[in-house]
Amino acid sequence: MNSLEPDPGAGPVESSGQSNFVRDIIIEDINAGKHEGRVQTRFPPEPNGYLHIGHAKAIYIDFELAAEFGGKCNLRFDDTNPSKEETQYVDSIMEDIRWLGYEWDGLFYASDYFGQLYEWAVQLTKAGKAYVCDLSADEIRAYRGTLTEPGRESPYRNRSIEENLDLFERMKNGEFPDGSRTLRAKIDMASPNLNMRDPVMYRILHMEHHRTGDQWCIYPMYDYAHGQSDSIEKVTHSICTLEFEDHRPLYNWFIENLGIFPSRQIEFNRLNLTYTLLSKRRLLTLVREGHVKGWDDPRMPTLSGLRRRGYTPEAIRNLCANAGVSKTNNIMQLSLLEYFLREDLNKCAPRVMAVLRPLRVVIDNYPDDTVEEVEAVNNPEDERCGTRRVPFSKVLYIEQDDFREDPPRKYYRLAPGREVRLRYGYFITCKDFVKDADGRVVELHCTYDPATRGGNAPDGRKVKSTIHWVSAAHAVDCEVLLYDNLFTKENPNEVEEGQDFTANLNPNSLEILRGCKVEPGLQTAAVGALYQFERMGYFCVDRDSTPEKLVFNRTIGLRDTWARIEQRDKR
């Protein structure tokens, strides 16, 4: 991405590359000389949960836009509600942002500004623009009115400035119990925008804060804290999601009435994905009710879950780059994320052979005690990755699905009398098969053609397919976890009356395969390492894997044209 440095002497900055309306606003501002051409954004998570792929879009926009225009992007934790926030979330959020590939300029907390925010609240009170209200939460709601009816003014709205000042100070000093009083902005109880009907600025909460401890017993509300925090940091473009559109008038009201640096809030549409839930609350339900194994379960759309599953930051960033920054509601197809994942993994994942559902093959005419080593390419997409040697012997395992007793039309793999190529090995022909008492094929007897070593026939004869294999005596056993969508519906929230989203959980989202066979080189694979199991998909070593008990997660399967042909023929 080219960087467009603000340079007043170089003429107007022009839009290049893919544009979006936020970027256009920034370019306009630079060209108009606003803030001397300076651009500054921020990513403002609340440390009350784990980041998910929806947050990745915001991170991408905030950091990339700042970088493109030579500006700064701060990380600021929006920690104004001690009842929900914890240090562990702060740590995981920082880890996830870095993993995605971004580094913040300044690290701040809204709680850094509690002192300043308090002074400003006093200032607004002195100006007659804020008052202490003794109404209870229920009463405030009742007085607020409804969408169609104006609210009524609080009976405490017209207290004297002196009394307000005194009461507010005593709120701060802890003289009143939780919920007994609030500080409210005096705006307009008849405003069609509910946010403007004398919003609460401060509430009383005798609760330990993860950073300020017991220093405060009154805490600012989001609306009173966010804009001013932006302003203090001199954020020029405060980019947030659409649900805050209604809050913008209030955001501006505080800044204007305080006469402070005018940060500008701009709202964009959030990211949504098919078959995926992106709501912290619902994700928390999945964890609490045990539908998944934790926040980093590989089926979760959290960044930690995606990371454990084997997703790459590059794939996620590409999805974000492709997600439009606009104001339309959207649901992106999960398959698009998968496309970017495969695109990235195809370039970087070493190839390896692994048999997930083993079928024993005996090569009858191969010498009993011979072990050969055949040379295999590590990554056809990248010559620098070189080659490796893989042991070959008389008894092998192949994939159960690569043999059919009675092959359907267009099935190219092994069947009685058929010849196929063992990748990097030999051509083999199926001569016989053995069934167990249940009628399942448990062993194949084949012959090989010694002239085809390495996989080429000197007589130029062709085979219709190449299959993967592993030498039985040398293979390493492992467990493989196969994942599917967590939900069966594109929109998991679409349910029948009386049900909730858990009704759409996919009962088959996890399949555990034991006794899988991988080539010996994988014995020492490092946790997190990514591989392509040839013809099967991309897999990564799970966090819980050890050399004694290898565990792989299937990150994503390969595109499978055959499966689709078969599906279609069934219909």
Added chain:
RNA sequence: GGGCCAGUAGCUCAGAUGUAUAGAGCGCCCGCCUUUGAAGCGGGAGGCCGCAGGUUGAAGCCCUGCCUGGCCCGCCA
């Protein structure tokens, strides 16, 4: 019922200040290639530009009305 926002291919988005056959990526279909039925390469089919009026020589872009969808009545963010 009130306010705010949005409505261009199956999906996500582009379409300066109105001007000729409305573009892209992904998906889909068809070929080619292939020691991964992967990857790669080539081609193709998809669009009452939400609807209806109006302004104009000319409208996806401007105006009006309507329809549809999203958000808003936490001392959450």
